[in-house]
Amino acid sequence: MSDITPEDRSNAATGHKANLSNPSTSEESKQNSRQALKELGGEDAFYGKDKQGDDAPAAGMGNDGNVLGGHKATLSNPNSSEEAKAHSKQVLKDAGAQ
Structure with a gap:
């Protein structure tokens, strides 16, 4: 994932976060999404969020x-x-x- 853009990372993280909140998703799938979110950087993976978790754009974004x-x-x-x-x-x- 070295060539992944911030937008791509955020989009992937958003999909995994949606999977976690979907009541129809299996626990195994949710566990995979938790792991993927962790690998993407957790809450810092979301585009437009700075270190304090605000939705203001991060520097240069x-x-x-x-x-x-x-x-x-x-x-x-x-x-x-x-x-x-x-x-x-x-x-x-x-x-x-x-």
């Missing part, structure tokens, strides 16, 4: 407008989970953008 725009897009995407929409709504509220 995009800009606030792009991050907030992504969260706005999540709210109108019919394929986004309710959990993702709730998270995006909170991020936008905290940023004063909604």
